[in-house]
Amino acid sequence: MGKGVAITGMGIISAIGNNVAENYQSLINAQKGISRVKKINTNHVNDIMVGEIAFTNTEMEQQLQLPKTNNYSRTALLGALAAKEAFKNARIKDVNQYKTGLISATSVGGMDMTEKYFYDYLENPETQKYIEGHHAGDSTQKIAEQLGIKESLVTTISTACSSAANAIMLGARLIKAGKLDRVVVGGSDCLSKFTINGFKTLMILSDTYSTPFDDNRKGLNLGEAAAFLVLESDKVVEAENKPVLAYVKGYGNANDAFHQTASSDHGDGATLAMEQALKVAGYAPSDIDYINAHGTATGNNDLSEGRAIIRVFGNHVPDFSSTKAYTGHTLAAAGAIEAVYSVLALQNNIIYPNLNFKTQMKEFNITPQLTLKEKELKTVLSNSLGFGGNCSTVIFSKEQ
Amino acid sequence: MDALKQELKENLIEQLNLEDMSPEDIANDDMLFGDGLGLDSIDALELIVMLDKNYGIKLTDPKEGRAIFESINTMAAYISEHRTK
Amino acid sequence: MKNVYINSVGSISAQKTFDNTEFLNEITEYNDNVIFAVNPVYKDYIPPAAARRMAKGIKMGIVTSKIALKEANINQVDAIITGTGMGCVRDSEKFVSAIIDNDEQYLTPTPFIQSTHNTVGGQIALELNCKGYNFTYVHSSISFESAVMDALLQLQLDEAKHILVGGVDELGDHTTKIHKIINHIKPEAITPTNLLKSKTEGAVFGEGANFFVLSNEKSNTSYAEIVSVKTYNTLKQEALKQQAIAFLKEHDLSTNDLDLLILGNNGDVNFDAYYHTLSETFSKTPQAYYKHLSGEFNTASSFGFWLASKVIKTQSLPEIVRLNGLQTSQYKTVLLYNQYRGENHSFTLLRQC
Numbered sequence: 001m002g003k004g005v006a007i008t009g010m011g012i013i014s015a016i017g018n019n020v021a022e023n024y025q026s027l028i029n030a031q032k033g034i035s036r037v038k039k040i041n042t043n044h045v046n047d048i049m050v051g052e053i054a055f056t057n058t059e060m061e062q063q064l065q066l067p068k069t070n071n072y073s074r075t076a077l078l079g080a081l082a083a084k085e086a087f088k089n090a091r092i093k094d095v096n097q098y099k100t101g102l103i104s105a106t107s108v109g110g111m112d113m114t115e116k117y118f119y120d121y122l123e124n125p126e127t128q129k130y131i132e133g134h135h136a137g138d139s140t141q142k143i144a145e146q147l148g149i150k151e152s153l154v155t156t157i158s159t160a161c162s163s164a165a166n167a168i169m170l171g172a173r174l175i176k177a178g179k180l181d182r183v184v185v186g187g188s189d190c191l192s193k194f195t196i197n198g199f200k201t202l203m204i205l206s207d208t209y210s211t212p213f214d215d216n217r218k219g220l221n222l223g224e225a226a227a228f229l230v231l232e233s234d235k236v237v238e239a240e241n242k243p244v245l246a247y248v249k250g251y252g253n254a255n256d257a258f259h260q261t262a263s264s265d266h267g268d269g270a271t272l273a274m275e276q277a278l279k280v281a282g283y284a285p286s287d288i289d290y291i292n293a294h295g296t297a298t299g300n301n302d303l304s305e306g307r308a309i310i311r312v313f314g315n316h317v318p319d320f321s322s323t324k325a326y327t328g329h330t331l332a333a334a335g336a337i338e339a340v341y342s343v344l345a346l347q348n349n350i351i352y353p354n355l356n357f358k359t360q361m362k363e364f365n366i367t368p369q370l371t372l373k374e375k376e377l378k379t380v381l382s383n384s385l386g387f388g389g390n391c392s393t394v395i396f397s398k399e400q
Numbered sequence: 401m402d403a404l405k406q407e408l409k410e411n412l413i414e415q416l417n418l419e420d421m422s423p424e425d426i427a428n429d430d431m432l433f434g435d436g437l438g439l440d441s442i443d444a445l446e447l448i449v450m451l452d453k454n455y456g457i458k459l460t461d462p463k464e465g466r467a468i469f470e471s472i473n474t475m476a477a478y479i480s481e482h483r484t485k
Numbered sequence: 486m487k488n489v490y491i492n493s494v495g496s497i498s499a500q501k502t503f504d505n506t507e508f509l510n511e512i513t514e515y516n517d518n519v520i521f522a523v524n525p526v527y528k529d530y531i532p533p534a535a536a537r538r539m540a541k542g543i544k545m546g547i548v549t550s551k552i553a554l555k556e557a558n559i560n561q562v563d564a565i566i567t568g569t570g571m572g573c574v575r576d577s578e579k580f581v582s583a584i585i586d587n588d589e590q591y592l593t594p595t596p597f598i599q600s601t602h603n604t605v606g607g608q609i610a611l612e613l614n615c616k617g618y619n620f621t622y623v624h625s626s627i628s629f630e631s632a633v634m635d636a637l638l639q640l641q642l643d644e645a646k647h648i649l650v651g652g653v654d655e656l657g658d659h660t661t662k663i664h665k666i667i668n669h670i671k672p673e674a675i676t677p678t679n680l681l682k683s684k685t686e687g688a689v690f691g692e693g694a695n696f697f698v699l700s701n702e703k704s705n706t707s708y709a710e711i712v713s714v715k716t717y718n719t720l721k722q723e724a725l726k727q728q729a730i731a732f733l734k735e736h737d738l739s740t741n742d743l744d745l746l747i748l749g750n751n752g753d754v755n756f757d758a759y760y761h762t763l764s765e766t767f768s769k770t771p772q773a774y775y776k777h778l779s780g781e782f783n784t785a786s787s788f789g790f791w792l793a794s795k796v797i798k799t800q801s802l803p804e805i806v807r808l809n810g811l812q813t814s815q816y817k818t819v820l821l822y823n824q825y826r827g828e829n830h831s832f833t834l835l836r837q838c
Contacts, residue, residue, distance in 0.1 A: 388607025
């Protein structure tokens, strides 16, 4: 043990950019990607705002040079684009040179096609190719194919909004245990009527721009995105003389065991996840320079997470912000999106502003970072908290 | 009002799958949440949909539900005052 | 590295398997192409107030978890790891159809919440008040094997002592209907003993839940030791034999060392050839199959895992699951192989302990 888990490549597509460079530019220029939904025909168009990606499915199919007969869901298309960027960024030429796996995360999977053709499937043979694409593992299989990963460990995690953080965690564990030399980890989720209406029934969607950690927060904006990281072992990094972007230093997963969807009042699960991650990293709370919070801007999450942060960091809460106001809450992909943002923060020594914040929360006195801040960063802690009480924390660092 | 209360009890049992209960088991002033009938926040969301569907009452903030759904009495009173269908 | 043991089982399937004192004593016959789980009395395990909103997948998962915990004589675990291909698919169908039928109006949260894939794992955690590690794998026919792999990693490195691991999937009407259209389900009704004689495409679809307590401490309830599990996203038929031999070799075993090979044959003429390849490779080894009893579903291999556990513990192989006529005096080393529609292959190696 004690082996390093190096991040050697990243790829991302979100409402604020189609690649890593574009995402970074939007982040430092405080440009959010939130608007009224355009690609989904929903009655709720004026009641919600979303982080939607500009590309149509056809445009992405062309970029990936897929045949007309393909049965890619939007989740698979987004995932394939982001994973390919990560592979390119990691300068991988021969995928078979090292034992390479893929761990992806999704909650929506092929639901976008299922909800579109639900009844058509029974009558229209042209739509039936999408039936096989519904299950959550399908997009992962397709991403593996796009990357040329064969006869290997390829799997999918779905733990709601913490899914991609858990994919990163599993990937890091597999590298440490020597099961794989290289693993692509991340997640992908597209917008769908299913999630829009689902979150609507829970009454946690804001009708305007979301305001994480604001006292008057009204709920979240949904978003769509995909992001992947390439993790490599010390062996590969040395042999290939690879530039390392950052290291996965710590991780933790715990369950709130409180409620099917809501977080406990005092963030028990989130507290445990952060403590576990610090322990794995061998860090004290004071070693953390920046927290990229889950910060969805629901009444429940921000209170519960904020209290958990105070429980772990006491009177010395480091700078923290949520980037959900930029991208919307991208569900299963969120942990990977924010992992890319955490690595970019480390690389550029930058803390992103928590957009749209006006009013201090009454329940505690911690305030997110509100302006772009330059600061020497060694470590970033990222939280991802989900339904089913699922709480995850990943710690990234410059040092091995 | 009594007919409305009876109707509410029946709908409550049906909507929330309170399988082993009958309307007679629910008193008009029984607490529906917490120590009473034991309903929870997801049930509250289900009841908000029921208000909309059956009585044309739209609540936008789940917090409003807390007082309205305290008991069959409070629900009936609120519905008779605000119903649009 | 620590050894890892299967310390208990809990099973709900198309056979009456929820009673651990039995081992396929009576077979539930069918003549169909979709078969449902034989239900225990759920109220005996879950209080009605808690059960009232629960999807069938959740109920099956919770009951089999409770059976497994009871048999292992423990009331808490360090982690819960679930595999499910489709999650609580009935609720997903209910929510999608309600969106369409009601034009996005009057939708209720319960079917949406239960559509979340980790709803079974989350509900088990709620029932047990288990705040530990909680993962859900959703990768088709290796969903369960991914969960086992994760548990092995933690138990071998002694990061946990007891982990509840399981596979669960339920049947949904609409999903069944559309899978009939694309010939993933057999066109004809068929009986268990005729499944492998079928000359048609598709499988008999089933459902079920199989949960296990895996521990790195052997106990008097232990069924077997899990030596290894390995998954492959793709595998060419030509490469299968070689991969099987390589997998055994990693554990210093050769083809002659196996006492039993358990295969996932489902009677699909297009894909059973994979299993035939291994049947030939291990032609001198006793072989068994099980999907004629459980039906095919993404986590059906968890029923195969249950079967292997029972065979090793009882040192007996029920007549109904025999695939060839070969006999053996002991079941010490057992290899399982499964795939679905030519993808997502897995080997699982178990040993008597």
